[in-house]
Amino acid sequence: MDNIVEVRDLCVTFKTSEGSVYAVSNVNLDLAEGKTLALLGESGSGKSVTMKSLMRLHPPHKTQITGSIHVAGRDVLALGNRELSDLRGKDIAMVFQEPMLAFDPVFKVGDQIAEVVMRHEGCSYEAGRDRALEMMECVHIPSPRKRLDAYPHEMSGGMRQRAMIALALACRPTVLLADEPTTALDATVQIQVLLLLRELQREFGMSMIFVTHDVGVAIEVADEIAVMYGGRIVEQGPVDQVMTDPWHPYTQGLLGATVYPNMDPATRLVSIPGAPPQLYRQITECAFAPRCPHATDECHQPLPPPTQTDQRMARCIRLPEVAGALPRASVLPQ
Amino acid sequence: MTAFLQVEGLQKYFPIGKNFLGRPTQVVKAVEDVSFATERGKTLGIVGESGCGKSTTARLLMDLSPPDQGRITIDGQAYGKGAGRKPITALRKRMQMVFQDSYASLNARLTIEESIAFGPKINGASDREASTKARDLLDRVGLDPDNFIRRYPHELSGGQRQRVNIARALAIDPEIVILDEAVSALDKSVQAQVLNLLADLKAEFDLTYLFISHDLNVVQYVSDDVIVMYLGQVVESGPAQAMYSTPAHPYTAALLSALPALHPKDRKTRAPLEGDPPNPISPPSGCRFHPRCPFAEPMCAETVPPLADIGGGRHVACHMRVPGSGYPEVRPIVTVAPSPTA
Structure with missing residues (x-):
């Protein structure tokens, strides 16, 4: 099997007091070894939910997951609790948006990294601390030996994020999941962390899934990009192709709504009218149709299978007609 | 007026x-x-x-x-x-x-x-x-x-x-x-x-x-106009288009080159600045940007640069831009090539 991650027909439903929330529907993902996939989407599009499913981090009694998830040849949905703990942090690790919440505030950073190594590799505390030091050096934390004994609150935002990356990579996972790891960082620090992730990925030969809402960040790190909307992947393909020739009207709208450097202040932004859908019912038709400038009656029928080529996929019934409509050309009505 | x-x-x-x-x-x-x-x-x-x-x-x-x-x-x-x-x-x-x-x-x-x-x-x-x-x-x-x-x-x-x-x-x-x-x-x-x-x-x-x-x-x-702030002070101000095409302060230049790329072929290869912004409780002496500045000289740690007029309605607080400030050489303003739009 070439793919390190294979997700088939993943559906995630949450039970809430207000009814079921159909957060993710029919998601298929393939990630080749050593590659980076960016999940791009707005808030509520299901990108983080998809990612957390890969590690089964959702509360079990409130969540229904169907479909199949294979990571490094293992069937994640079939694992028991013990096997799941073996998987998490060892084969697959995660970096979160807010490192202050991911670290335990009352333990030293070095000890928290050592604990992971001790748990998964059964080594001594000293060996764990040695690995922690090595990892702190890997992520370029200045004076790493001193920082091993620092508490999370004693570090700056950028340094905490580096420490969390060190923690995630301590057991050399084959897959790294990064959930908006740079969103809370300042611009000059964000680019440092993005470059670091790229460097470490090369060094360790990891595969990476990167969740972001920022088109620029996706372009910086990803080989492949999957655009999510309303709990589904609406478009997927190599990053350069999707970004320069978007097929799906939502991707087109998203790119048109993004402010680029040196844009003429007189040009109006292409805005997508309306707001993203509520997922309190199972949406079988195109979730974007109510906001789509190209929508016709057929768009409100159940979705047909996606249009698939060798490298690319898009889910739009009117695809042949709308694929050529470039973002700037399709100025949507206000 | x-x-x-x-x-x-x-x-x-x-x-x-x-x-x-x-x-x-x-x-x-x-x-x-x-x-x-x-x-x-x-x-x-x-x-x-x-x-x-x-x-x-x-x-x-x-x-x-x-x-x-x-x-x-x-x-x-x-x-x-x-x-x-x-x-x-x-x-x-x-x-x-x-x-x-x-x-x-x-x-x-x-x-x-x-x-x-x-x-x-x-x-x-x-x-x-x-x-x-x-x-x-x-x-x-x-x-x-x-x-x-x-x-x-x-x-x-x-x-x-x-x-x-x-x-x-x-x-x-x-x-x-x-x-x-x-x-x-x-x-x-x-x-x-x-x-x-x-x-x-x-x-x-x-x-x-x-x-x-x-x-x-x-x-x-x-x-129309932009001011750039760093640790509580204005480091550069002026018309937006001029500042974005030719940033005069090293911090402005770094901010602009830290923007993510718009095309995979333009990906960044190195970060313009190291480290995080310092803590505003005890800001660095002299120019507050000097510990992160690639052009800093010893004098930058000692003297606070004034917000100097550099013409065209632009002001910048950097010794490097002010003749006679004591900075070893007055450097020309770096031109940043306009990024190709996607």
């Missing part, structure tokens, strides 16, 4: 920690000697990273926290405490603010109509006038009055709530609107709607904007 809005020598130190006499042991120099001016109908952008004092500057202008020092004039009229100054309440009739958190900035117990009509009523409008005003403004910001006027903030989406906040800011016919990260929390597709709306409203009501954001692309798109 004075500008329409003129701010001079704005300063705010926040005390933290007190000794047994109740005197502060440390201060955060949040805003130090910040001055700027803008003309009527223009947009002034303020950019900088977190902790640089851009939001504190906005709050000082509105007197949400009182400035330690500084002078604010609109059309030559000074506001604030002191002789010859009009009270802050008079300033707030001319200047209003929209905040980043659209939910926290609306009273959850008031309907949309009550929130928008609140300002006009305080300022002497009758209930009927205030209500008409609220309906007009809701319509103007793209929300159907019949549908929205009786709703509560929690019933609205983020984009809708931010439209309500804009309507509320406009309800007492201000001349200046401060937009403090007003579009930062919104999704891209909704952000574009609100930016378009802001451009329309500005033209229609002849507004002057102070647009505060950490997003350099958005600031460039909306602003």
Whole structure:
């Protein structure tokens, strides 16, 4: 099997007091070894939910997951609790948006990294601390030996994020999941962390899934990009192709709504009218149709299978007609 | 000749920690000697990273926290405490603010109509006038009055709530609107709607904007002039297009080259700056940027660079740009090639 991650027909439903929330529907993902996939989407599009499913981090009694998830040849949905703990942090690790919440505030950073190594590799505390030091050096934390004994609150935002990356990579996972790891960082620090992730990925030969809402960040790190909307992947393909020739009207709208450097202040932004859908019912038709400038009656029928080529996929019934409509050309009505 | 809005020598130190006499042991120099001016109908952008004092500057202008020092004039009229100054309440009739958190900035117990009509009523409008005003403004910001006027903030989406906040800011016919990260929390597709709306409203009501954001692309798109702040001080100011094409301060240049690429072939290969912005409690001596500056010389750690005029309406606080400052060589301004648009 070439793919390190294979997700088939993943559906995630949450039970809430207000009814079921159909957060993710029919998601298929393939990630080749050593590659980076960016999940791009707005808030509520299901990108983080998809990612957390890969590690089964959702509360079990409130969540229904169907479909199949294979990571490094293992069937994640079939694992028991013990096997799941073996998987998490060892084969697959995660970096979160807010490192202050991911670290335990009352333990030293070095000890928290050592604990992971001790748990998964059964080594001594000293060996764990040695690995922690090595990892702190890997992520370029200045004076790493001193920082091993620092508490999370004693570090700056950028340094905490580096420490969390060190923690995630301590057991050399084959897959790294990064959930908006740079969103809370300042611009000059964000680019440092993005470059670091790229460097470490090369060094360790990891595969990476990167969740972001920022088109620029996706372009910086990803080989492949999957655009999510309303709990589904609406478009997927190599990053350069999707970004320069978007097929799906939502991707087109998203790119048109993004402010680029040196844009003429007189040009109006292409805005997508309306707001993203509520997922309190199972949406079988195109979730974007109510906001789509190209929508016709057929768009409100159940979705047909996606249009698939060798490298690319898009889910739009009117695809042949709308694929050529470039973002700037399709100025949507206000 | 004075500008329409003129701010001079704005300063705010926040005390933290007190000794047994109740005197502060440390201060955060949040805003130090910040001055700027803008003309009527223009947009002034303020950019900088977190902790640089851009939001504190906005709050000082509105007197949400009182400035330690500084002078604010609109059309030559000074506001604030002191002789010859009009009270802050008079300033707030001319200047209003929209905040980043659209939910926290609306009273959850008031309907949309009550929130928008609140300002006009305080300022002497009758209930009927205030209500008409609220309906007009809701319509103007793209929300159907019949549908929205009786709703509560929690019933609205983020984009809708931010439209309500804009309507509320406009309800007492201000001349200046401060937009403090007003579009930062919104999704891209909704952000574009609100930016378009802001451009329309500005033209229609002849507004002057102070647009505060950490997003350099958005600031460039909306602003006529931009000021760049770093650790409580202005490091560079001037017309937006000139500053973005030829940044004069090394920090401005670094911010611009830290922007993510627009095409995979333009990916960054190295970060322009190392490390994080320092703690504003004990900022570096001399030029506050010198520990991260690739061009720093020993003198940068000793002398605070003045905000010097470099022509073309531009000002920069960097020794390297000032002949006779003692910096070894006056360097030419680096030209950044315009990034190819996607």
